[in-house]
Amino acid sequence: MTQSIPLYFPMKVIVTSSIETPYISGARKSLRLEQAEQLQKTLPPEQRAFGEAFCGLLRTVEPVQIDRRLCGDDLLPFCGGCQVIATPGHTPGHISLYLPGFDTVISGDAMALENGKPIIANPQFTLDMEEAIASMERLLSFPAKRMICYHGGVLDL
Template identity: 45%
Template sequence: MTVHLIPITFDQQGTRQTIVPVLLKDEHRLILVDCGYPGFLPLLEDAARERGLSLDDLTHVIVTHHDMDHMGALAELKRAYPSVEIIAHELDEPHIAGRQKSLRLEQAESLHERLPEERKPQAESFIAFLRSIEPASVDRIVADGEVLPWCGGLEIVHTPGHMPGHISIYVQSAGIMLAADAVVIEEDGKLGIANPEFTMDRRAAAASIERLSRYAIHQLICYHGGLYEGDAGAGLRELLRNERGESE
């Protein structure tokens, strides 16, 4: 089993940003965890090719939650590779499939009403972008604690807070935690809460950090920041202390 980080760097509103989807490969499967913004399929294909991989071999896509930078390219990816099986948590599936409105869109629309007039045009542009995200059908629904028997065992770890249906993935055979947006790596190299002002439930996010800290993590990989350089358990416990201190 091999784990391939495929960082994709891009410009967004004049700011250089990077996201880090992950490819997991064993003898029979190639699994992509999250797929970036709309239009990112060529970037994913190029990033895979640079690592000697081809999305022609892709068997599964695991979507950790339905934010636009995690599922934006999902529909185009499914069209290009129709045999790929899409996997998501049971709470997120209705939003990914488009049967329920995006929670991020609901949040943005609610916030828009409280903004000063000069900030509303930018917010309206963001709302329009969220409305343009194309849904995609989910082929397999997973629940907390389920272990997918691939790549040495992929444990589904429900880590709500950022969104209710957010999941992390623990690669059991290697002690690797794919944390998605449960935590991020800040510019100073420390762990932080992903977009704390947009986190749906801050208390749930803290509980998810505590849960992650109980795992034996050899490597911690964040969607924003990539591979954490340090003791993952210690870093998570420090973040938890800071987070609980701020909420008191």
Template identity: 40%
Template sequence: MSKTTMLPLKFENNGMIMRLSPTLIESGEDLILVDCGTPGLVGRLEEAIQNAGYSPEMLTKVMITHHDHDHFGSLGELKRKYPKVKVYASELEADYISGDKKSLRLVQAESIYDSIPEERKEWARGFHAYLANIENVRVDTLLKDGDAIDAAGDVIAIATPGHMPGHMSVYVKSDKTLIAGDALVAEEGVLMMANPQYSLDLDEASRSARKLSQYELERIICYHGGEVKGDIPELLKAL
């Protein structure tokens, strides 16, 4: 039986209050962290892990759902501090996390630069530089749809493309919990599709949401918005 614990983080970033929900999964001897936040969050992550009743030294694996800066920005620092931790991600996302390919979010941001108001361009250039300088990290294990992340085979990677081409969610079978990453979001307990502005393929994102309805679920943890409970199949159908 695995145990899934959300780690709610609240902090200020570039003048904005951000709320993120990395997640811990305890499965046998594995302690898996799903996503690790923006650069500079390792201290807050360590505190959240300790508040959940664990020690950061117990971490065995970090699973990155996709290569957006708010999901893997602290990975480099985390890996340096805890070098035994193994990094997991989808085959499609690994090249972006490692820096072998240019960030698709940076490509998107650069593509709209000429169309934004002149007074926003200085900010945009700073954001481009921020994305370009996210520390890259080699992925130790490449995941395909249906692969187990833990040794016991209870924690399963689910391909949920759309927001990003290689986006993966995580299904904890014994806990009947889905860690959705950015495949879904929540707002005041209401389940929603991810923001279309940041989803690179809306049709794929819709197909991924429909795919999730086949799993036996009692709760969903969204990286943005936190936990949603209730009649999950109906909530997914309503999307």
């Protein structure tokens, strides 16, 4: 069901997908921290200090109250209209954004660029590779002229 989000937003607003809400709000343990803790058990001795430091860093992330929960296909009033795209894989509730007025998709961590070609962002940190591949294919199917990737920059299509 498509939901149009009201135009008014206070100065500071925390917006996330409904699926990510319990992790960001602190109601549930971060999936990234769970993954790192499990990986720590299998790291070779020379990598354990780095692994523990990474776990420590993840433990310092403070939860925040979520102001708005989004679902795939929700419409936001930014940039002349902004469509939320559900792009699970990297995390279960990962979202990307389609800005038709700018012919642009913002992929977030759903896609990266390597040597100018789209790839899955950080496969070692992708929680569901099958969903991640499907999400990247979905992003590439949008009628956009550019993709902004958090890792790798801009892909002109």
